[in-house]
Amino acid sequence: MSDPAALSRCQPLVTKGLVKLATTTTNDLDRLPRYDVPEDASPLDLLIEAREDEDR
Numbered sequence: 395m396s397d398p399a400a401l402s403r404c405q406p407l408v409t410k411g412l413v414k415l416a417t418t419t420t421n422d423l424d425r426l427p428r429y430d431v432p433e434d435a436s437p438l439d440l441l442i443e444a445r446e447d448e449d450r
Contacts, residue, residue, distance in 0.1 A: 407413040431437050 404413060404415070408415060429437075431440060
């Protein structure tokens with residue numbers, strides 16, 4: 395979280411132990427999921443379509 399304003403909003407939650415901030419590095423990139431998306435498709439549209447049936 396590089397935004398100082400966002401960090402200041404989170405600080406009370408971190409102090410209370412309600413939120414734990416994790417340190418991540420480029421070494422963690424291998425653990426992120428990867429998805430094959432056709433070049434002519436919008437990843438956002440695919441996500442919205444996949445979640446259409448979910449109850450919110």
